[in-house]
Amino acid sequence: MSPVAPSPSAPITDPDHIPVLLSEVIEGLNPKDGGLYVDGTFGAGGYTVALLQAADCIVWAIDRDPEALERGKALADSYPGRLHFLHGRFGDLASLLIENDVRAVDGIALDLGISSMQVDDRSRGFSFLRDGPLDMRMEKSGMSAADAVNTLPESELADIIYKYGEERFSRRVAHAIVMARKSRPFSRTIHLADTIRAEVKRSQNGIDPATRTFQALRIYVNDELGELERGLSGAEQLLSEHGRMAVVSFHSLEDRIVKSFIRDRSGRAPNPSRHVPAPTAGKPTATFSQVNGRAITPSKREVRDNPRARSARLRIAERTALPPLTTVQGGAA
Ligand SMILES: C[S@@+](CC[C@H](N)C(=O)[O-])C[C@H]1O[C@@H](n2cnc3c(N)ncnc32)[C@H](O)[C@@H]1O
Known part of the structure; x- marks a missing residue:
C-alpha cells in the first residue's frame, strides 16, 4: 500500500453518511x-x-x-x-x-x-419515522412498497414479513394490512407504520414494531x-x-x-x-x-x-x- 492511509475524514459526497468499518x-x-x-x-x-x-x-x-x-x-x-x-x-x-x-x-x-442519505430523504419512503410516499425502491423503478402492500395476497405478505423481517406476528400484521387497504389503499409510510403499531406492541428493548415489516418490504422490493x-x-x-x-x-x-x-x-x-x-x-x-x-x-x-x-x-x-x-x-x- 502507498503511504496515503485511509482516513475516515476523507472528503466524500455527503458528510452525513459515515462509512462503516x-x-x-x-x-x-x-x-x-x-x-x-x-x-x-x-x-x-x-x-x-x-x-x-x-x-x-x-x-x-x-x-x-x-x-x-x-x-x-x-x-x-x-x-x-x-x-x-x-x-x-x-x-x-x-x-x-x-x-x-x-x-x-x-x-x-x-x-x-x-x-x-436514502433513509433520511423522506421522499424515498424508507423511514417509518418520517412521513413520505411508500416507495423504498433504490433504483426508483419497478414495484414499490405501496404496490406490494396494496396488491399481494395476504398469505404472501405474511410470508414476506416473516421471512425477511423475522416478525413473529407476521400473520397478524398481514391481516391488518389487508383489512386496512380495503377502505384506503396505502400510499404513505406513516399510514403503514401506524397500522403495524396498532397490531404489535413495542418490545421491551424499545424497538419500534414497524422496524421488522419495513425491513421485510425493503428487502423484498429490492430483491x-x-x-x-x-x-x-x-x-x-x-x-x-x-x-x-x-x-x-x-x-x-x-x-x-x-x-x-x-x-x-x-x-x-x-x-x-x-x-x-x-x-x-x-x-x-x-x-x-x-x-x-x-x-x-x-x-x-x-x-x-x-x-x-x-x-x-x-x-x-x-x-x-x-x-x-x-x-x-x-x-x-
Ligand atoms: C450502505 S450504502 C454504501 C455506503 C458506502 N460504502 C459509503 O461509504 O459511502 C449502500 C449503497 O449501496 C447501494 N446498493 C444497495 N444494493 C445495491 C445493489 N444490489 N447494487 C448496487 N448498489 C446497491 C445503495 O443504493 C446505497 O447507495
Whole structure:
C-alpha cells in the first residue's frame, strides 16, 4: 500500500453518511498501486475515496441508485482516469465489468443495505419515522412498497414479513394490512407504520414494531438477498488469484448468506453425514480462502460515534487460483 492511509475524514459526497468499518475494509482489501478495485455499493463514496487515497489504483464504482452516482460524479475530477462509475446492480457486477473490458480485478467491496442519505430523504419512503410516499425502491423503478402492500395476497405478505423481517406476528400484521387497504389503499409510510403499531406492541428493548415489516418490504422490493447471492458469485468470477472481497452486512439474513458462501467455497461446508463421503472429497475445489474466521465487528468507539454501525459484520475472503464454480450466465463453469 502507498503511504496515503485511509482516513475516515476523507472528503466524500455527503458528510452525513459515515462509512462503516472503513479502516477494516481497506486494510482487508490491502489495495496496491496499479490494482483494479470494485466498490459495488458506492453510496456516498466513502470506500471509493479511501481506496483511491490508499494506493495509486483504479476504482470501478457501482450503485443502483441514480442519485448516488449523480452526487458522485464530481469526485471523478479529483482522480482523473482512476474513477469510473457504473449504474447498475452489484448482482450483475461480472457482466457490468466485462462489458467494459474488465475481466479480472484485485478487490471488491460490498457495503450492504441503504445509505443515510436514502433513509433520511423522506421522499424515498424508507423511514417509518418520517412521513413520505411508500416507495423504498433504490433504483426508483419497478414495484414499490405501496404496490406490494396494496396488491399481494395476504398469505404472501405474511410470508414476506416473516421471512425477511423475522416478525413473529407476521400473520397478524398481514391481516391488518389487508383489512386496512380495503377502505384506503396505502400510499404513505406513516399510514403503514401506524397500522403495524396498532397490531404489535413495542418490545421491551424499545424497538419500534414497524422496524421488522419495513425491513421485510425493503428487502423484498429490492430483491436484496437475491442480489447478494448473485454478487458473491460475480465476485468469484471476477477476482484474480489473491484478489479479496470484503462484505459488510447489517442483519443476520445477509450475514448468513455471506458466511455460508465463504464456508462452502473455501471447502469448509460440513459433511452431511460421516458415513457418506463428501461429494468433492479428494478434489481441490476451494475457490476462496477465508481471511477472518469470525466476523469483524465495529469497536465500541465506532458504535458510539455512529450508532448505524452497531449491527455491522465484516467478512473477508481471498480468491484462490481455481476456476469459478459458476459463470456470469449462472451455469456451471
Ligand atoms: C450502505 S450504502 C454504501 C455506503 C458506502 N460504502 C459509503 O461509504 O459511502 C449502500 C449503497 O449501496 C447501494 N446498493 C444497495 N444494493 C445495491 C445493489 N444490489 N447494487 C448496487 N448498489 C446497491 C445503495 O443504493 C446505497 O447507495
